[in-house]
Amino acid sequence: MTVHFKQDQPATDNRLDTMAQGVIGKPLPRIEGLAKVTGTAPYAAEYVCENCAEGVLVTATITRGTVVRVDIDGAMRMPGVVAVIEDDRLIARPAQGTANEAPKQQPRTVCYWGQPIALVVAETFEQARDAARRIAVEYRDDGDVAVTPAEVAAEEQEDETVREGNLDKAMADAAFAVDATYTTQGHASAAMEPHAAMAQWDGRTLTVHASLQMLNYNICELADAIGIGAENIRLISRFVGGGFGSKLGISEEVVAASLAAMQLQRPVRVVMSRQQVFQGIMRRSETTQRLRLAANSDGALTGFGHEALVSNLPGEEFAEPVLQSSHFLYPGENRELVLKLARIHRMTAGSVRAPGEAVGMPALEAAMDILAEKAGIDPVELRLRNIPDKDPERGLPFSSHKLAECLRQGAEAFGWDHGSRLARQRREGEWWIGTGMASAARVHNVAEAKARVTLKADGTAVVETDMTDIGTGTYTVVAQIVGEMLGLRPERILVDLGDTRHPRGPGSGGSWGAASIGSAVYVACMAIREKLAAQLGTDESQLRLSDGKAGDGQTLVELLDGSDIAQTGHYEPGRIKDDFAASGFGAFFAQVRVNHYTGETRVDRMLGAFGFGRVLNAKTARSQCLGGITWSIGMALTEALEFDPRDGHLVNRDLAEYHVPVHRDVPDLDVILIEERDPAASFIQAKGIGELGMCGGAASIANAIYNACGARIFDYPMTPARVLAAMPD
Amino acid sequence: MRAFDYRRAHSPEDAARLTQAPEAMLIAGGTNLLDLMKLQVETPELLADIGRIGFAEIIDTDDGGLSIGALATNTAVAIHPRVRRDYPVLARAILAGATQQLRNRATTGGNLCQRTRCFYFTDIDQPCNKREPGSGCGAIGGVNKLHAVLGASDHCIATYPGDMAVAMAALDARVIIGAADGQQRSVPVRDFHRLPGDTPWRDNVLDPGEVILAVELPAPLEGMQIYRKVRERSSYAFALVSIAAVIAVENGAITRAELAFGGLAHKPWHDPRISELLVGSAPSAELFDRAADLLLESAEGQGDNDFKIPLARRALHAVLAQVMEQAA
Incomplete structure (x- = not known):
């Protein structure tokens, strides 16, 4: 029942x-x-299945154009090769999270470098991989297309726009004002388990072991893509080796394995290579963000501006929701929030852990640090003075709001010094040492x-x-x-x-x-x-x-x-x-050391205090926070997708060259879970927790870098090159 | 990966004979080669496995130096008591590279032959004169933050990525090379790697049919030994700039200064003029600035890697600071 x-x-x-x-x-x-x-x-690719053939995707080596011919003759003569699947139902992009329908298909139309266009199936993985490389693809290349946001006029996302009062006047009249522009680079989910699917077809039912996050949507996406009823599909994802948004929707290997299994009447497994995962799966958009903060002499915000430019492929609705928490985190009756989307031919942009706040909060919270310095107010105190009693745009009550508790308890546990915040005050040998903090916020869903x-x-x-x-x-x-x-x-x-x-x-x-x-x-x-x-x-x-x-x-x-x-x-x-504005809140505190000579930054210690409703399991909740803080370190210091400026192809396509933090980059982390009940968040009074731990953390590191060595940096990640360029002599 | 034949070599001469054939390659630890084969950057038709030919020993030489067998693993070298005591710059350089798992497999000879990390070299859909002569250099005008600022050419701006060889260059070690006929020759590490010029596909001076047998370190040098590796991530990352230094100071003056640089060029960079400049003078910021002037005299950035030029200068000053601190 x-x-x-x-x-x-x-x-x-x-x-x-x-x-x-x-x-x-x-x-x-x-x-x-x-x-x-x-x-x-067992993970998706690890199920033992008799007579399973192995598939490897063939990917495009142009940025924009049309596949005229796929020359399969050579490949078909290679030992073990069973088939080359060319099918208009193959998907050309991953599905966005909660799409519930097939993403763009027709893979012969190429929209980004590395787009899957066909599948080679062979008896062994090695045979398929080699054959996929030997297939000659003839293209009609459309030539130069935009691959960086600066090349095109961006579209304003009008649903996101808020213009209230007069921000320009508020800025002019402010006792203290900040007008700063930040950039963040693209990020990859970089899940340990690559995207993989193993499909079996018994003539009536398609059974697919896959590495997916949302089977309830994925089953409809797959059904729509291949044109059979969802009732004829069974998806199984018992264990998933990390998703971080990259497995929200189905991606190319799921459809390719399914179509191949149906065509060949035998099981087919498709595992993407690490390089294919990097260049074919969702990226987080790079962003350019302008922050404008106007405050009165007490540090209370009177104006708040946040404009962001993000990118995606033509035809994609997803625009990195950079402003998501900016709409409610701080007050200011004069508001201007604008999100713009540039259409460029890099791979699909979509959800990567904490879409929006992951990059919006680090820009906002770095700007808040400048405001605190200008106003001569302790950064913790500045935030305490700017906690709205209701959602400043929608007027809704908050379901619960623990920012003040997080700030106070976090500061105390960290040993935050509320005294002078002069930069370049503490040096140990080659190292400048400093502290920084930031608020955390992430909408609750x-x-x-x-x-x-x-x-x-x-x-x-x-x-x-x-x-x-x-x-x-x-x-x-x-x-x-x-x-x-x-x-x-x-x-x-x-x-x-x-x-x-x-x-x-x-x-x-x-x-x-x-x-x-x-x-x-x-x-x-x-x-x-x-x-x-x-x-x-x-x-x-x-x-x-x-x-x-x-x-x-x-x-x-x-x-x-x-x-x-x-x-x-x-x-x-x-x-x-x-009826309620619901969000998780928190605060980050970081101590870093910056090398005077080399600009290398290492995090000495970091603490996060978070309030997100009922804690269901103190250990797994804490682990989510530890993971989020670790992502903050990566975003602050090392992680950046690098695209060739000429054709937009991703160059750093593996874990050796896309630098997520290693153990040595992650110091002892401290997490404080501020227990609360949020009755309006869910029936069990719990809120979301998986993403909050990285929503603003990078700014605590950026602010600590400034406090340590006096380098005010506006571009993430804060590499040695950028630190040295901004460090005073 | 392409299908290939596999043979096990039973001696260095055997290995040398097997690799006289074009499209034949030696494999030892395989930590670099197997990755490149999967990407089809390397497509040998024959792999000659030298894993069981011996030459893994680390033994004292008659002149008080140390001979490191070509098949001694990075880990074995880094933890060897004499390396730790007499050649700490080498131990530190090795431990600054890769990860423990990789160092357990990687060998001394293989590490010398490690290929560049250039993004365009490791992607066979991109042009690369090193991988495919005449196809062009994708890194010029592309993403080149890892690339060379010294000794590059219009054909190639790749860097040699390793750490171990940088320390060996500072120590003035020699590479012992054997051939199929049993003949041996020895080449200073400083001359083992090449500049790209118009033949960038040749990383080093090994000829077909030659096999690295050992690396010989000279008798220990007096002085402080320093290895600094500048990188964004604190482990498992290649050097933006690295410096291996053996520097001795007596009575306030520098009496020895052997420096080699990584991350700047297609080879571990060694400039004898730097030693000449430093020896005999008191260490000072002004002196090290002049050393940096010499080092970077012909330095040229490619855009993304422009930062390496000031970074190399600052890294030199960091070495100076270490020298001053230890001398005090």
């Missing part, structure tokens, strides 16, 4: 805090952790979700949903919610995720996974509790379940008497989404 709950009101009455099991929020290790570290958790919970007659429970765990801890937090609600130890609960034969979950993305699927599981568990209470002739609110027993009396096994109770929870966020 399905129980539907649409949440129109804040969930002020919540069972999770009054249950007896005491497992919710606890720092449980991941239940699938042992399988992962012992190599027994919550989505419709379904999950089936079955309390089995033997006193165990099974949870089934097509929700994924992309390394975030979904398996574990789902078990904790069920355990808490039904009085079961987590080891008595089987969480079965990542299979579209199960009820539709929300998918993992936009940090909404845990709050959304958790709410659906909660709804199902409440329904089961009602049934149990009815059997006991008591009220659900009086039902005390722990360690497999009801109260001090019967065991659940006795109570169930041989039958299972299965309930599907269907959670839908209703008016709470319209």
